[in-house]
Structure formats: C-alpha cells, structure tokens
Amino acid sequence: LIFVVPAIAYLYIFGSGLMAGSLIRNFLEGGKFPRHWITVLEIIPAFSLYRGLYELSQYAIRASETGNPGIQWSDLNDHTNGMRDVMIIIIVEWLVLLPVAYYFDYAASVGNSSGLLSIIKRLLRKNPTWRRIAVNEVADNDVHVEMEKLDIIKERETVDQVLQQRNSGYAVVCDDLKKVYHGKDGNPDKYAVRGLSLALPYGECLGILGPNGAGKSSFISMMIGFSKPTSGNAFVQDFSIHTDMENIYNSMGVCPQNDMLWEMLTGREHLQFYGRLKSLSGSALDLAVEESLRSVNLLLGGAADKQVRKYSGGMKRRLSIAISLIGDAKVVYMDEPSTGLDPASRKSLWTAVKQAKQDRAIILTTHSMEEAEVLCDRLCIMVDGRLQCIGRPKELIARYGGYYVLTMTTSSEFEREVEDLALKLLPNARKVYHLSGTQKYELSKQQVRIADVFMAVENLKRRVEVQAWGLADTTMEDVFVKVATGAQSSDELS
Known part of the structure; x- marks a missing residue:
C-alpha cells in the first residue's frame, strides 16, 4: 500500500488529461456532438482546462496567420468559443473544491470525521480564557463512544476552573492535551495522547499507570519540551509549554526512563553541573550536592567520586533521580524511577521522593503497583492515550474492587474441578x-x-x-488489570 494515494492521483491526472485531449478536440472539430453535453463534460476539471487551452491555441494560430491580436476580453461574449463557460466553471470549482480539498487534507491528516462547518468554527473560535491558545487544534477522531467516567469529568471541570484564575496555586495544568504521530507511506496515524486534562497542586505526587504504549512517555515528552503537542495546551507554574519552555526549564527536574549520563564524569560532577544550571553556586551548591548524594545513598564507599562508567545500573538510576531533584525543582517528572533498583535501594529512593514532594509537584510513571501506592497521592490509569480513571489509591480500590480474588494452583488435570468450585461458590x-x-x-x-x-x-x-491457593482482598494490581482490560475490550468493540 506504499505510495498508493499519490499513485492514484497521478493516474487520475494523466488519464483524465489524456481523455480530455482526445475527446474535446474530436467533439469540437467534428461538430456533431451536442454543445450542452460538451459543457457537462467541462465540469471535470481536466476537460475544462483542456477546453480553455484549446480555444487559446486556436486564437493564437489565427493571430499568427492574420497578424491580428489573439483572444480579447470582448471575445468572452462570443458563444461559439465557449471560453465564458470555461471561465465560470473554473472559478466556481475553485471556490467550491478548494475548501473541500482543504477539509479532506486537514481531516485526513488527523483522522477527523467532523463536518466542515465545525472545523471552520474551531479555526475562527476565540480563546475562551486568557491562557488558552489554539495550536493546530484538531478534534479527536474516535468512533469510540463511551460514557465518560465521573472522575474524569470532575477533573476536567477542575481544569476549567483553574484556567479562569491567574494565580491558581497549581503546579501543572493540562488542558485537552493531544499527541498524534501522523502515518507515512499509507500507514495509519498513531494517537498517543487523546484529550488529557488534569490539574496537579504543589505537594502532590501523581502516578500515571498504563500498559506499554498507553501514552505515558509521550505525555512526559510533551511536558518537558521534547515533542510538541498536536493540540491542546499545558501550563507549568502558569507558563505555557508552547511559548514559555525557557522559563519552565529553570524550575523543572526530569528523571528519564533511560539514564542520560556522561561516562567520564563522577556522580558528584554530574550534580555540580546540573546544580549550576539551576543557578546554584558556592556553599549552596556544595550543600545541595551533598544532600542529593545522601538521599540516594551515593556517599557510601566513595561512590560519589567514582566515574559513572564504574557504576552499576542501580547506581546510575539513583544518580538520575538525584539530578532530577537538585536545585529545588518545583515540578519533577519521573519516568519509571525505580527500574533496576534492588529492594533496599528502592525503599531508600521512596523515602527520598516522599520527602522531596513536600513543596514540589511530582508526576511519576511506573509499572510497580507497590511503588504507586507508596509514593502517589493520586493515581490515574491511561489506556490507548486516554485517562480511564483518576483518584486516590484507596478510592480506586473501593470503586473497582468490592470482590475477593481466589487464586489456586493445581495440575492441569484438575483445572475443571477448580472451576466447578468457583462457580459453586458464586455462579457469576x-x-x-x-x-x-x-x-x-x-x-x-x-x-x-x-x-x-x-x-x-x-x-x-x-x-x-x-x-497452592490463596484468598486476597482487591489490590491496586487487580484494579489496574480490570480497568486496562475493560478499556481495551471497549476499544476493540468500537
């Protein structure tokens, strides 16, 4: 299917032009084809274009033979040449087909199925608040129809209220944020983030859970300036990610999914470098470096003064976390921060993060349900680029729980007996x-x-x-599996 659309377009242009060249000439010079049917054929753009070129060439030939001027504006009143009909058809088609072509190009680029009128309204719509801006705004193209969750609606209402205030007291506000990776060579578009709205106050850690490909990393990439949103906006300490990233960088910390370190520098040198970028110097810098190293257990055994190439994977991970927290960053993004850490280092990391969030806002993505429950004040679950739910861990467990989980392991020959037992206890x-x-x-x-x-x-x-067997209360992992599988099943049905 590669290059199918351009190929079809070229074939159409070449084919219709070839047909127009042969048919129009024969119809006009033969004199037997009805004139009104020639006008009907001219509705096809290639035919009207060739008819106009044909008439211009006839006037040019006669002008060269007689020495008279070629076609004049007054000749449009001559019904025998058909130029007036051609001009009218071309102008009308230009006025009609240009907006239609723009609509299909605009809509197909993002899979938009809404009407032309709605697109025109969106393009001309004024900003509803002082902070909203339109950047290639597109509507979500989904045929996915679902009753939106009350918690998601409530979060969006909170965002709308916050956007009306100049000093909101919120560290991060995302307003209908979307990211679409446009397909090439006939491949479909990939919708990474679909209309994400959330508000994060200071002193809160928000955990984002989701299966691989849910859009978590794409969301963080937009927030830290690595990629531009397709539409929507986000504000970090009242600065827009579209226009004020320079101001955002001064108070932002990032712990990426993959460690981005210089192998020849020591851990201490890394922290000194990033501390200076955050305008620290002198004794304040030295104190911040020492505290950062201590918080992630990199002072033991002289690890702080060893080159990073001698660090284990877990030590590199701890250094990345220390870098994200240095300089009193007010907004910190952590993408799977505990990856590769042993249990003791993980517990130490959790303690450091809990202490750090007192006057910061932290957005954390993770696959560890235990980590999410320990660190996060609120959790949201993303599936296929959408928020499926948001709330405190206990609230989500209460909302999606309400059941026990019976787990039993037997040899394969007794699996039927286990199933009968479960159905006997509860038919459903x-x-x-x-x-x-x-x-x-x-x-x-x-x-x-x-x-x-x-x-x-x-x-x-x-x-x-x-x-082996066990009976357990609902856990966050059970909630995650239930929400994720339910959302994916709903998408497949839609």
Whole structure:
C-alpha cells in the first residue's frame, strides 16, 4: 500500500488529461456532438482546462496567420468559443473544491470525521480564557463512544476552573492535551495522547499507570519540551509549554526512563553541573550536592567520586533521580524511577521522593503497583492515550474492587474441578487469569462469605492435590488489570 494515494492521483491526472485531449478536440472539430453535453463534460476539471487551452491555441494560430491580436476580453461574449463557460466553471470549482480539498487534507491528516462547518468554527473560535491558545487544534477522531467516567469529568471541570484564575496555586495544568504521530507511506496515524486534562497542586505526587504504549512517555515528552503537542495546551507554574519552555526549564527536574549520563564524569560532577544550571553556586551548591548524594545513598564507599562508567545500573538510576531533584525543582517528572533498583535501594529512593514532594509537584510513571501506592497521592490509569480513571489509591480500590480474588494452583488435570468450585461458590464468578494450572477468580464480597470459601477449598483438597491457593482482598494490581482490560475490550468493540 506504499505510495498508493499519490499513485492514484497521478493516474487520475494523466488519464483524465489524456481523455480530455482526445475527446474535446474530436467533439469540437467534428461538430456533431451536442454543445450542452460538451459543457457537462467541462465540469471535470481536466476537460475544462483542456477546453480553455484549446480555444487559446486556436486564437493564437489565427493571430499568427492574420497578424491580428489573439483572444480579447470582448471575445468572452462570443458563444461559439465557449471560453465564458470555461471561465465560470473554473472559478466556481475553485471556490467550491478548494475548501473541500482543504477539509479532506486537514481531516485526513488527523483522522477527523467532523463536518466542515465545525472545523471552520474551531479555526475562527476565540480563546475562551486568557491562557488558552489554539495550536493546530484538531478534534479527536474516535468512533469510540463511551460514557465518560465521573472522575474524569470532575477533573476536567477542575481544569476549567483553574484556567479562569491567574494565580491558581497549581503546579501543572493540562488542558485537552493531544499527541498524534501522523502515518507515512499509507500507514495509519498513531494517537498517543487523546484529550488529557488534569490539574496537579504543589505537594502532590501523581502516578500515571498504563500498559506499554498507553501514552505515558509521550505525555512526559510533551511536558518537558521534547515533542510538541498536536493540540491542546499545558501550563507549568502558569507558563505555557508552547511559548514559555525557557522559563519552565529553570524550575523543572526530569528523571528519564533511560539514564542520560556522561561516562567520564563522577556522580558528584554530574550534580555540580546540573546544580549550576539551576543557578546554584558556592556553599549552596556544595550543600545541595551533598544532600542529593545522601538521599540516594551515593556517599557510601566513595561512590560519589567514582566515574559513572564504574557504576552499576542501580547506581546510575539513583544518580538520575538525584539530578532530577537538585536545585529545588518545583515540578519533577519521573519516568519509571525505580527500574533496576534492588529492594533496599528502592525503599531508600521512596523515602527520598516522599520527602522531596513536600513543596514540589511530582508526576511519576511506573509499572510497580507497590511503588504507586507508596509514593502517589493520586493515581490515574491511561489506556490507548486516554485517562480511564483518576483518584486516590484507596478510592480506586473501593470503586473497582468490592470482590475477593481466589487464586489456586493445581495440575492441569484438575483445572475443571477448580472451576466447578468457583462457580459453586458464586455462579457469576469471573475468571480473570488462567495459566499453567493457576487460575484466578473474582468473588463478590456481598455474595460470598470467607468461611464458605475456606470450607469449599478444604473439601476440594481431600479429593485433588492443591499445590497452592490463596484468598486476597482487591489490590491496586487487580484494579489496574480490570480497568486496562475493560478499556481495551471497549476499544476493540468500537
């Protein structure tokens, strides 16, 4: 399918031009083809263009033979040459088809299915508040129809209220942020972030959870200036990411997903360098470097003065986190910060992050549910570029929980007995996991008693060999799986 669209366009232009060249000439010079049907054919752009060129050439030939001037404006009144009809058709088609072509080019580039009138309104629409700006604004093209969650609606309402205030007290405000990677060579567009709106106050750590490809890294790339949003806007300490990134950089810290370090510099030299970029100097710089090294356990064994090429992966990760926090950065982005850390270093890191967030706003992406619950005041789950839910961890567990998770491992020959047990306990028990003899079932708390579950399992163990089993309350991991799979199933259906 590579280059299909340009190829079809070239074929159409070449083919229609060839047909116009042969047919129009024969029809005009033959004199037998009805004139009104020639006018109808001229509605096709290639035919009207060739008719005009044909008439111009005829006047030019006669002018060269007789010495008279070529075609004049007064000759448009001569109905035998058809030039007036050609001019009218070309002007009308230009006025009609140019906006239509613009619409299809504009809409196809982002997959937009809305009407031409709505696009014109969006292009001419005034900014609703002093802070909103339109940058290649496009509408979300999804045929995905879904009742939006109340928490997402409430978050958007908060954003709208904050945008009306000049001094909002919020560190980060995202207003309908979208990112589309346009397809090339016939490939479809990739929608990475779809209309994300959220407001983050100081002193809060917001965790963003989501499967691979959910749009988490694309979101952070826009916020730190690595890529431009397709539409929407975001404000960091009241500065727009479109126009004020220079001001944002002065108070921003970033811990990227992949460590970006110089192998020949020491850990201390890294922190001194980034500290100077944050306008630290003298004793203030030395104090900030020492505190940063201590917070991530890089003072032990002289690690701070070793070249980074001698660091382990975990040590490099801790240094990246220290760099993101140095200089009293008010907004910090951490992309999977604990990747590659051992349990002890992870706990130390968590302590440093919890201390750091007291007067900062932190946006953190992670695949660790434990880390998300420990560090984050609020969590949101992204799937396919959309926010599916947002709230405090306990709120999300209460909202999407309400059930026990029965896990049981047996040999494959007894899997049917486990399924029968779950359905006997609760006819509408839902299987959420099944792999190599291990099965997980959701059992509603309102319909099942714990004592009944224990009794049923003990009876089963008398008949079959149960290698392991457990009954657990809903965890954040269960909520994540439920929300992510539900959203993906909904997308597939749409």
